[in-house]
Amino acid sequence: MKALSLGNLRKTYSNGFEALKGINLQVEEGDFFALLGPNGAGKSTAIGIISSLVTASSGSVSIFGHDLKTDRERAKSCIGLVPQEVNFNQFDTVKGIVLNQAGYYGMPRKLALQRTEHCLKQMDLWDRRDTVSRRLSGGMKRRVMIARAMVHAPKLLILDEPTAGVDIEIRRSMWLMMQEVNQQGTTIILTTHYLEEAESLCRNIAIIDEGRIVENSDMASLLSRLHIDHFILDLAEPLKTTPIIDGCQIELISDKVLAIAIPKEIGLNQLFSQLTAQNIQVMSLKNKTNRLEQLFMDLVASK
Amino acid sequence: MNYSIAFKTIVFKEIYRFLRIWPQTLLPPAITTTLYFLIFGKLIGDRIGTISGASYMDYIVPGIIIMSVISHSYANVVSSFYSTKFQRNIEELLVAPVPNWIILSGYISGGIIRGLLVGIVVALISLLFADFAVHNIAIALSTALLTATLFSLAGFINALLAESFDDISIIPNFVLTPLSYLGGVFYSVAMLPTVWQTISMGNPILYMVNAFRYGLIGVSDIDIQLTFIMMSGFIVTLTLFSLYLLYKGIGIKN
Incomplete structure (x- = not known):
């Protein structure tokens, strides 16, 4: 019914x-x-x-x-x-x-x-x-x-x-x-x-x-259609330059805070491995935006 | 769906509303009309003598009662329904399965009850000043009831069409009050020059005042039958117009 x-x-x-x-x-x-x-x-x-x-x-x-x-x-x-x-x-x-x-x-x-x-x-x-x-x-x-x-x-x-x-x-x-x-x-x-x-x-x-x-x-x-996740990372040590990781978009918001857009196929394990390889230690991580909010913005913006 | 429960809910809500604020709804007409009786009836009336065989006090009592019925039945519906619109709690009724005719009859009943209650209060006060035997109780009561119904309907239409608080005070101040004072409350139209007598015949309140006066003291300038036909005609017309406005959602829906 x-x-x-x-x-x-x-x-x-x-x-x-x-x-x-x-x-x-x-x-x-x-x-x-x-x-x-x-x-x-x-x-x-x-x-x-x-x-x-x-x-x-x-x-x-x-x-x-x-x-x-x-x-x-x-x-x-x-x-x-x-x-x-x-x-x-x-x-x-x-x-x-x-x-x-x-x-x-x-x-x-x-x-x-x-x-x-x-x-x-x-x-x-x-x-x-x-x-x-x-x-x-x-x-x-x-x-x-x-x-x-x-x-x-x-x-x-x-x-x-x-x-x-x-x-x-x-x-x-x-x-x-x-x-x-x-x-x-x-x-x-x-x-x-x-x-x-x-x-x-x-x-x-x-x-x-x-x-x-x-x-x-x-x-x-x-x-499930959302293929990019957005995260904010708090770092242990300050950075002078923005790190580079293939496939990810990274922005240095302040010397100890990074904003990362990461495709689902890369995954967090790979991200952390690469950050560790660059001697970057992450203290905490949070979603930049709510997942639905991201989709909502995409759908409305695509009009 | 039990319509009688919805109807009773609206009516009891209306009665509770005007009883809760009795210093605004029931007390002022008691004070105002006491002053009318004292100043016009007693102080000035004693020097005027009689009109159509009735003392001036007895002559003005029916007009003052019906004037109170008119203004309070109108005021009750226009202020209550407009406030309901203004506060948007009309939506409580629109969302519910309440037919338009129940909404209309509920609010009109509230207006009639307040109009008649004020009429009774004024009539009781008049007993302190006037001394007359009721000529025809059926005509007096039916005139009061039809008058209260007619002006409750008019108040409802005003509230539906009003878009601001100014809009609900224009008709009472600039139409009802002048028509009431020119409706033969304090004088007989026979006392007017011919041209003004003719113009006065276009004032519907004149008919109601005279029919009610006939019911109370047996004196009238107007044909009573014509008054009842006219009031019934107005009531049917205003009822149909109100239902049309509700059906179209004018003033209450987008």
């Missing part, structure tokens, strides 16, 4: 800007799917159309087999949306926000109270249930939006940059929460600018740029 199916989806805004130029996309049930793209690429427009906040110019959207035009209510019932920006009433309490959302989905009061308690506990917000939402921290507000999106137990959860602007500790805890939700059977579509996040969490990926899907595959095969 396809959790989401987009067919030739187009959107032209009233000012003439063509945000989506006929995208086709399918997301399998149970998937953890990354939808990536630079700012203005069309991600938010696509998510807006899927969640009925933006009207498509043409094309089709099907959610768990329910067409968004002809079977609107069933299609909408399957979706939970965590938007990019805080969009709840800042004067309502945490519990009120989640409880009202359950009401909009037609959930009877008793069940709504149970689900609200469950979701707020899952988001570690139950102790804050009576707090007026404007008094919450940024991370808590994001968790309120996740609890709100999950109160009706959606089959498809759309997370539009859910960890933007939150500190690393909260981000990591949100990753765990998202993985847990996905393991419980909820399909997740994630947009993020933190490509490390997408690489860690998602199994499949689509990259959108200038209103078109420029890449759509599973994460493993996408990453």
Whole structure:
């Protein structure tokens, strides 16, 4: 069963800007799917159309087999949306926000109270249930939006940059929460600018740029296409000249730091052998860029 | 999907909203109308005498009540729905499987309830100043209900089309208030020169004020049947227009 199916989806805004130029996309049930793209690429427009906040110019959207035009209510019932920006009433309490959302989905009061308690506990917000939402921290507000999106137990959860602007500790805890939700059977579509996040969490990926899907595959095969790794090496002794190793691009960033681009076929063992032969001792090594980030930049730049 | 739960959620949310801020929503009309009754009804009214057989105080009470119903039913919907748009929590409703007619009826019900509640508060205050037996309770209540409905709808359309907070204050300040004051709240149109009488007939608030006045004290410058036909016509038209705007997503969707 396809959790989401987009067919030739187009959107032209009233000012003439063509945000989506006929995208086709399918997301399998149970998937953890990354939808990536630079700012203005069309991600938010696509998510807006899927969640009925933006009207498509043409094309089709099907959610768990329910067409968004002809079977609107069933299609909408399957979706939970965590938007990019805080969009709840800042004067309502945490519990009120989640409880009202359950009401909009037609959930009877008793069940709504149970689900609200469950979701707020899952988001570690139950102790804050009576707090007026404007008094919450940024991370808590994001968790309120996740609890709100999950109160009706959606089959498809759309997370539009859910960890933007939150500190690393909260981000990591949100990753765990998202993985847990996905393991419980909820399909997740994630947009993020933190490509490390997408690489860690998602199994499949689509990259959108200038209103078109420029890449759509599973994460493993996408990453396997990357044939050059970039590393930063911290050296024990300062260097005066840039060392030369066949097949590698090397840059002396400072006297004790080297940036190396190394093709996969050379490998780290060979690199270290050659460095040792040149009497260069390496103290530590780290990735210059995240692997997905490198691919992302290549794909977007190739446009 | 159980629509009644979604409807009740919107209505209770609206009631909770205006009760929570009662010093802004219920107290000001109580104070303003007390001043109207004191200054216009008591101090000035005692020197005016009677209009169509009613004391001036009794004559202005229905107009002041209906004027409060108009302004508060309008204000409730326009401010609540525009704030919902402004804070973007309208998205909570748009994402959910709530049909447009439930969104509309939920907000309109909130406006009607506040309009009628303010009307009751003003009517209770008027009991301290006026002394009359209600002429026709059915006409009075149905006029108040239809008036609250009509202006709640107008407020909803204003909120949908508004793009800034300025846009939601223009109609109340520059249209509703002048039309209310020129709608025969404090005078009978029969007292005006013929040309102004004719012009006044184009003011819909004049009809509502007179129908309500007829219900309370049995005095009217206007045909009551015509008033009900006109109000029903406006309500149907504004309802259809609101649903069209919601269907098109005007003001709420890109």
